[in-house]
Amino acid sequence: MNTRPDGEAADPARTVRSRPTGALVRAAAVGVSALVLAVLVGKPPLILVGLPLLVWAVAALARRTARGEERGVPLPRLRLNRQQLEEDGAASATVTTAPGLLTTASLPMPPHADLAPRYGSRTGDGTTRLRIGARRWGRIEVGPAHVLTADALGAYRTEVTLPATSLQVMPASVVLDAPVDVPSPIGVSGAHLSRRRGDGTALAEVRAFRPGDRLHRINWRVTSRTGTLHTNATFTEQDTEVLIVTDTTSDVSPAPWASTEAPTSLDMTIRATTAVARHYLGAGDRVAVFDIGHLIGQVPAGSGPRQLRVLTDALARASRDDGTLRPLHRMRSVRPGTLTVVCSPLLRPEPIAQIGMLVSHGADVLVVDTLPASIGDTSVLRGRPLKLEGRASERFWPEAWALRRMQRETTVRELREAGVPVTAWEGASSLAPVLLSLSAARSAPRRRRA
Amino acid sequence: MRAGVLIDPIADRLLELRRIAPVQWGLRGGGTLAVAGALALALISPSTSGASVGIVLAVLVSAIGLVALWFDPDTDLGVLALLPVVAALFLRGDLTMALAGATGLLLLLGHAAFAIAAVMPVHGTLERAALRLAVRALAGVAVLAVVAGLLTVLLARIQLGPWMIVLGAVAAVALWIAVVPRAPGRR
Numbered sequence: 001m002n003t004r005p006d007g008e009a010a011d012p013a014r015t016v017r018s019r020p021t022g023a024l025v026r027a028a029a030v031g032v033s034a035l036v037l038a039v040l041v042g043k044p045p046l047i048l049v050g051l052p053l054l055v056w057a058v059a060a061l062a063r064r065t066a067r068g069e070e071r072g073v074p075l076p077r078l079r080l081n082r083q084q085l086e087e088d089g090a091a092s093a094t095v096t097t098a099p100g101l102l103t104t105a106s107l108p109m110p111p112h113a114d115l116a117p118r119y120g121s122r123t124g125d126g127t128t129r130l131r132i133g134a135r136r137w138g139r140i141e142v143g144p145a146h147v148l149t150a151d152a153l154g155a156y157r158t159e160v161t162l163p164a165t166s167l168q169v170m171p172a173s174v175v176l177d178a179p180v181d182v183p184s185p186i187g188v189s190g191a192h193l194s195r196r197r198g199d200g201t202a203l204a205e206v207r208a209f210r211p212g213d214r215l216h217r218i219n220w221r222v223t224s225r226t227g228t229l230h231t232n233a234t235f236t237e238q239d240t241e242v243l244i245v246t247d248t249t250s251d252v253s254p255a256p257w258a259s260t261e262a263p264t265s266l267d268m269t270i271r272a273t274t275a276v277a278r279h280y281l282g283a284g285d286r287v288a289v290f291d292i293g294h295l296i297g298q299v300p301a302g303s304g305p306r307q308l309r310v311l312t313d314a315l316a317r318a319s320r321d322d323g324t325l326r327p328l329h330r331m332r333s334v335r336p337g338t339l340t341v342v343c344s345p346l347l348r349p350e351p352i353a354q355i356g357m358l359v360s361h362g363a364d365v366l367v368v369d370t371l372p373a374s375i376g377d378t379s380v381l382r383g384r385p386l387k388l389e390g391r392a393s394e395r396f397w398p399e400a401w402a403l404r405r406m407q408r409e410t411t412v413r414e415l416r417e418a419g420v421p422v423t424a425w426e427g428a429s430s431l432a433p434v435l436l437s438l439s440a441a442r443s444a445p446r447r448r449r450a
Numbered sequence: 451m452r453a454g455v456l457i458d459p460i461a462d463r464l465l466e467l468r469r470i471a472p473v474q475w476g477l478r479g480g481g482t483l484a485v486a487g488a489l490a491l492a493l494i495s496p497s498t499s500g501a502s503v504g505i506v507l508a509v510l511v512s513a514i515g516l517v518a519l520w521f522d523p524d525t526d527l528g529v530l531a532l533l534p535v536v537a538a539l540f541l542r543g544d545l546t547m548a549l550a551g552a553t554g555l556l557l558l559l560g561h562a563a564f565a566i567a568a569v570m571p572v573h574g575t576l577e578r579a580a581l582r583l584a585v586r587a588l589a590g591v592a593v594l595a596v597v598a599g600l601l602t603v604l605l606a607r608i609q610l611g612p613w614m615i616v617l618g619a620v621a622a623v624a625l626w627i628a629v630v631p632r633a634p635g636r637r
Contacts, residue, residue, distance in 0.1 A: 021565065022568065023564065023565030025526055025529070026526070026529045027561060034536050041540070043540070045539075045549070049535070049536055049539055049554045049557065051554055053561060056561065056595070058625065059594060066628075100583065102566075102569055102570075102583065104571060117574070124577040124579055148570075150569035152583045153565060153588065154562075
């Protein structure tokens with residue numbers, strides 16, 4: 001009876017029948033022909049011509065019978081060693097049958113991932129392993145896997161297609177090099193130092209005792225020196241809610257002359273979202289995510305490490321290449337004073353209209369520009385068609401994008417004139433100067449913006 | 451018509467050849483050399499003078515079979531690559547045991563190479579464990595073939611009598627036990 005590698009008897013329902021290959025047919029035909037001719041004409045040497053092929057065929061049959069494979073070979077199994085990993089991480093897909101079988105597994109090349117070996121196919125003895133390297137976040141479909149098993153001589157084979165399995169890739173973690181101060185803290189407890197006096201631990205001043213002050217805050221040293229009751233006044237500790245508006249409506253690839261590792265606009269948007277969320281969640285603030293393009297879905301406000309896991313899980317489950325049309329979402333209102341970080345390449349009118357709505361509702365808006373820098377780069381334009389991979393391009397994509405970027409500069413200028421800082425995403429240090437200026441502008445007089 | 455329209459598809463096909471794994475080149479090339487060597491041994495003799503119609507036909511048929519095997523090592527048309535060797539030796543008047551044995555082993559090598567090539571994808575890599583498995587199995591078959599060949603040579607010198615029926619029957623029963631599938635639950 002067939003046995004699995006772990007020694008258990010193979011379930012007949014988990015076996016697959018093998019069929020003879022063309023090689024077995026050829027060996028039998030040539031071997032028998034030589035034998036028959038030798039007997040018919042009485043030429044014993046002719047037997048030696050076909051004998052090796054006959055022995056090959058008989059050995060294959062005998063081996064198959066001895067291993068009990070005439071009723072079927074174990075059904076191959078596909079297993080991933082990890083279900084989740086980060087960008088630039090790697091997982092391995094292992095296909096297992098039974099020892100003594102040539103097992104070949106072939107995987108289609110998934111988008112935004114590398115395979116090792118290069119073309120995604122490897123043959124092993126009973127088990128074979130393929131390595132998948134994730135280049136981009138999102139959900140990667142590994143498979144369907146085409147598995148071919150054969151005996152050691154290649155006389156019998158089976159072919160099975162195993163269903164695909166999902167691998168979730170979380171965005172790469174970037175630690176923001178920025179202050180955690182927020183322009184307008186809203187809550188009444190948290191990590192941010194406010195300017196309001198109240199219950200807290202940070203000393204604001206020592207002043208005369210007033211009715212209503214807490215007795216344990218009396219400063220007895222000053223009181224004994226001055227002869228009148230004095231108390232310690234403190235700043236309240238506050239938190240805030242940070243809203244991250246993510247524009248997943250566009251995914252613009254970098255220019256062909258950019259490096260192969262250059263991220264797309266969607267990659268930059270998601271990495272910026274993750275970095276900002278991690279930054280403020282680490283400071284104890286509440287973070288919510290509103291996704292205009294509904295690729296990752298809405299993430300309600302939450303705080304702490306759990307909220308970060310909720311967010312990264314939502315990102316890892318997103319299938320960025322599914323091509324389905326998704327309805328765009330529009331946020332109707334926002335609490336005044338909410339720090340809102342909008343991550344967008346600013347190409348479509350919907351996100352820009354959303355920024356206007358947020359500003360009109362009194363949110364402190366900061367825009368992170370996630371259009372790849374190589375897009376619309378005019379430094380490569382020389383007044384003649386660009387050569388890409390040795391061929392002159394017959395299209396005018398670089399010129400078209402240059403014009404589009406110039407149009408977009410108008411939008412960016414108008415946003416800045418309306419008091420909305422726009423900063424390009426360049427990694428960990430992108431937001432520090434803007435957040436500092438937002439905090440400094442907190443005490444400046446304001447007027448309601450239409 | 452621009453030359454690129456004609457040349458580009460051909461160039462693309464040639465570039466795809468780069469994706470073929472070295473082990474596939476080795477298996478198919480080695481198999482072709484072995485079969486060609488067997489055909490040469492079968493056709494070339496001291497009495498051969500120039501290319502006769504028979505020789506040309508044998509080479510042509512074998513070449514067709516080899517080309518079919520290059521495109522698809524699992525094709526049944528591949529038998530055309532091997533049968534001309536048997537036919538040439540059948541028609542040869544000065545066939546010796548050594549020549550027949552050498553030809554048979556070359557045919558085995560060529561056949562085994564294409565058989566393994568058929569169960570691997572064209573662009574796949576081969577792990578060492580799989581290579582060891584295939585080489586061990588083939589070595590076992592080669593040893594058995596040599597032993598069987600020596601037995602054949604010995605038996606060819608013996609005047610066979612009725613006593614051979616007993617040996618023949620025992621051999622047939624042993625072969626039957628080895629290859630016939632067993633009932634479930636019995637090993």
